[in-house]
Amino acid sequence: MTSAWLEDVDRTKQVKTHGSLKASYIVLHNTMGGRVTSSIDHLNNHTNGFGYHILIERNGSVFQTAALDRITRHAGLSNWRGWDSLNSFSVGISLANYGPLRYRKTHYENEYGRRMPDDSALPGPVPHYNGARNYEIASWERYPAAQVDACLRICREIVDRMSIRDIVRHDDVSIGRKFDTGPALSLSPFSKLVGDRSAELVNTWKVVTPNDTLTVRAHHSRHGKPLGTLPDKTEVYVLSKSYQWISNRWRIGKWWLISLDGLERTGFVHSDFLEFAEPYA
Numbered sequence: 168m169t170s171a172w173l174e175d176v177d178r179t180k181q182v183k184t185h186g187s188l189k190a191s192y193i194v195l196h197n198t199m200g201g202r203v204t205s206s207i208d209h210l211n212n213h214t215n216g217f218g219y220h221i222l223i224e225r226n227g228s229v230f231q232t233a234a235l236d237r238i239t240r241h242a243g244l245s246n247w248r249g250w251d252s253l254n255s256f257s258v259g260i261s262l263a264n265y266g267p268l269r270y271r272k273t274h275y276e277n278e279y280g281r282r283m284p285d286d287s288a289l290p291g292p293v294p295h296y297n298g299a300r301n302y303e304i305a306s307w308e309r310y311p312a313a314q315v316d317a318c319l320r321i322c323r324e325i326v327d328r329m330s331i332r333d334i335v336r337h338d339d340v341s342i343g344r345k346f347d348t349g350p351a352l353s354l355s356p357f358s359k360l361v362g363d364r365s366a367e368l369v370n371t372w373k374v375v376t377p378n379d380t381l382t383v384r385a386h387h388s389r390h391g392k393p394l395g396t397l398p399d400k401t402e403v404y405v406l407s408k409s410y411q412w413i414s415n416r417w418r419i420g421k422w423w424l425i426s427l428d429g430l431e432r433t434g435f436v437h438s439d440f441l442e443f444a445e446p447y448a
């Protein structure tokens with residue numbers, strides 16, 4: 168990496184960092200808020216050392232709040248392809264966005280009860296890909312094209328400078344705990360930036376079931392819609408283990424997100440019927 172700071176970005180505000188970082192991943196978030204500058208002030212004044220490396224305004228303005236070779240606390244409890252605690256391995260980028268929106272008969276409002284412009288919402292109802300957090304969620308704030316384009320440009324620059332193996336969303340790596348960036352942001356243009364580098368990172372398990380087949384579900388619970396079944400001894404790649412809130416803390420849950428070809432998101436299976444097949448690369 169030539170420099171831990173990007174060119175042509177606003178560096179006037181900084182957040183607390185926590186040791187040196189050699190990043191293999193980029194984790195995408197949203198701020199659940201209005202303007203980026205107020206989100207940075209909130210992080211600095213009201214949180215215990217949380218922060219991102221980069222924040223991007225709805226109009227595409229980019230703020231870098233930490234050097235890319237320093238750890239920031241943005242992902243918390245998280246896992247991806249066998250790696251735990253992504254903070255120690257990742258750059259965190261957050262997009263200004265309110266996330267989930269409720270429908271109030273004539274309009275959408277955000278989690279703070281503020282009315283949102285009609286064109287700012289995805290046409291609802293739009294469930295979250297890991298299952299809705301509650302039944303009031305009707306839609307999600309859109310990410311404007313200028314913001315997504317700026318994020319893609321920044322990600323490309325970071326992928327070129329550092330050996331980034333995968334770009335993921337917070338809710339891909341903290342399943343059950345987090346809902347950002349949510350369904351309004353498509354991951355596929357970001358995945359294209361890393362190409363098949365992500366396929367090197369396999370975490371192979373084998374289906375072991377007394378019932379001959381294992382059901383793959385859309386959500387991380389037995390109530391998830393069945394998507395299909397896998398025969399005994401099928402090799403699967405575990406992308407991420409979900410989390411469950413049990414006895415006042417988050418623990419690894421029984422439902423794990425798997426993929427069959429190492430690249431595509433596939434669905435959730437119950438981990439009692441998986442056996443570790445080989446270490447990840």
Ligand SMILES: [Zn+2]
Binds near residue numbers: 196241345
């Ligand atoms: Zn997040």
